[in-house]
Amino acid sequence: MTYCVGLKLKRGLVMAADTRTNAGLDNISTFRKLQTFEVAGERIFIMMSAGNLAVTQAVVAILEEEFEHPDEDDENSSLKTVPTMFHAAKLVGETLKTVRQGHVDQGLSSDAFSASFIFGGQIGTEEPRLYQIYSEGNFIEAKDDTPFFQIGEHKYGKPILDRVANQEMRLGEAAKLVLLSFDSTIRSNLSVGMPIDMVVYNTDNLSIDRVRRIEQDDPYFRSISAKWSEALRTAVETIEEFDI
């Protein structure tokens, strides 16, 4: 499995993905699931993937190729030239659909090739946008009511996001919240593992310069993990016992 979270805030985007992939419990590897695209000063994209690794890697490879060699006759065929984030999300969705269709055409079940993306970015003066792109190639955009998306093993880390996430957060605060959500997930589920790749993007920066790979022994992560356990225990204690 996988765990990826993307938050869209007034101040920008915070996106993070784990790096564990597994084909069975005895076949575990580390793969980067967070990719970035950038034309500095003009546009940036961050994408994170869950699902069949062959499918998601193929999608990323095609998008990268088109990014390097855009078709000058069709601006919607490359992330380098798409005019808006909506068209960018559409391109990712269509690429995913095409890759999956290629497998299904061979007579294989489409379920085995399911994959999904969280896709965020900003183009020019348009505000940053964040999308969740489904296996079928369709997508939804994060709006005010729900400023975050999760893909993969999302349940363990959802309660804290449901309670705390809001659009007004500072980016450092949101980065902390995302890491606490990861900590809950990693502690309860073996299929999600360190290191974590994280990007924090400031609105209108139009360049990706805040990128971090957070390793198992990262002092900040270790300290918040310990402090969070302590804070949770304290929080439980502050509430009066149930007198049944």
Next chain:
Amino acid sequence: MTYCVGLKLKRGLVMAADTRTNAGLDNISTFRKLQTFEVAGERIFIMMSAGNLAVTQAVVAILEEEFEHPDEDDENSSLKTVPTMFHAAKLVGETLKTVRQGHVDQGLSSDAFSASFIFGGQIGTEEPRLYQIYSEGNFIEAKDDTPFFQIGEHKYGKPILDRVANQEMRLGEAAKLVLLSFDSTIRSNLSVGMPIDMVVYNTDNLSIDRVRRIEQDDPYFRSISAKWSEALRTAVETIEEFDI
């Protein structure tokens, strides 16, 4: 879906189950999933179920019938006469297997009739025991390392149990913890719903007298739900921001 939690502590057992059942999102009902059996001063059993409601109700109905009319020639055929908790768990598992087999014999897929139980209790001077009984009729017992079992929609409420649950807790403390775990689950997942049935059992009491149905508007539950949100937000704030 369903959410049930059972904790086995030195001081006794704390068990709680939600009451929502659904066949699709538009067909929701309330059914009791927590059942108790008692011969005061001699033995008590508490069982909670998840999965196919027709299967779990049939299992409970058979166990109740056998409890009322035990076969005098076979002490292991009724919860009223089984000599130990191990044999009690075995009886529940075998009853579950028999009920499911009846459906599969009709040519139906066994997956559709999956069901599981958390089963706890105490017989005479034996210590209280807690079991998780699987669809196949086999079972495991809670031991010192992991003092709790969950069935149903267990992921949302697991992080807090993983961090806080331990065998030394007072029963009122454990009851509070279980309700916080329910609050996280109910807030994030529609298929788990109030009211919650709860039993708190003191070791060696050999009678079930602490039973509560906690309704939607229960003042204690409302207050801990609000306080918990507040405490979580405060806990997040106490941790320094991530400077990426």
